[in-house]
Amino acid sequence: MNNSQNKVAKSYAIIGFGKIGKALAKAFARRGIKVSVATTRNPESFAPEAAEIGTGIIPATLADAVKADVIFLAVRFESHPDVAKALPEWQGKIIVDVTNAYGVPLEKLGGLPSAKFVAQAFTGGKLVKGFNHLGAAILDKDPAVHGGSRVVFLASDDEGAAEEIAALAEDLGFAAVKLGGLSEGGLLVQALGNTWGQLIFQDLIKFKS
Template sequence: MRIAIIGIGNVGSALARGFVRAGHQVVLGVRNAGDAKVSSLAQNTNAEVNSPSGAAASADVIVLALPWTAAEEAVRSLGNLKGKIVIDCMNPLAMRNGVLGLDRGFDTSGAEALANWIPDARIVKTLNQVGAELMADNSDLPHRPVMFMASNDAEAKAAVSALLTGLGFEALDAGDLTKARLLEPYGMVWINQALFRGQGRDWAFAAVKRT
């Protein structure tokens, strides 16, 4: 599958490596193709480099790994995304009174805002619940890490489930896109434990069943 990654910070770069390892073709959607970081990532992953809109237009799946504060402008500049599967792995982070949190509560979500910006796209909320390191490679964990996903589109969810499995995750269906109101705070649980409670970044949630 051809996957466009828009935003090549820690998450986007990790997903580029993970998807290439899983056998997919990756195209990096960037504004500055000559940047040293872009060149290094492209070389290490054998990824193509294109403009954000060009990458999005050429791909089967688009991954949005943008800082939330820059997301709306960047997403609206991607052009016509009608019928495109869009993976939203962004958490709507904001500082409030000096404390890192979400900029919205349980009556809406970043994913639903995204759906208003690109109403014709097939949005799947996922890959927001663990750190970048384990998106790139989680093969050494003792249990398969769980990754929830939410979407209104069953076919898009099935396609993304296969991608998540290829990245080493156990994909679990959380329901329609409104369930992103649960998944974004759930992502904050990982952030809280990783950054503020001493767990570090090399861990993930797992769904362990009684045998």
């Protein structure tokens, strides 16, 4: 089964260990999938919190975490350039952009959707916008709800990367809904200035037909 092979073949990391980062870590822990977690701090400073979530949640330095194949960017939007500097180029890696650029003036983004602006910083990487439309309190919950699965929206200009993250989302117990490219469907889950995308904060459940 492809999903199982993905779990064996791929390594995962979450950069950022605030409310969103911890909620993502819990999602991995529920399914017994190992994931590294990193911040700009010494890993020992948040090791007890990681251990509380599960044995497969591995505190790491930023330098070690970015060696993963798939990296969840769960930092403040303003901090993404600092993470991008951790590697000279991101070839072969998928970056899942969980940031929200609410309140960031459009001129600061050069007129680009926020995810495209973020993608520019990660030279050579494949960016997927996803997991950002749910608040931390919702993302923190088990995605299995009343016999259905909580929906996560994904958008990417790379179809292969979107497929891979959709498979991972399913492995984590979510129902993945792909919205297309970052400048099309992706705008539904990206903040523009002081306006939230139409699908942000929509907590939807998908049931098997």
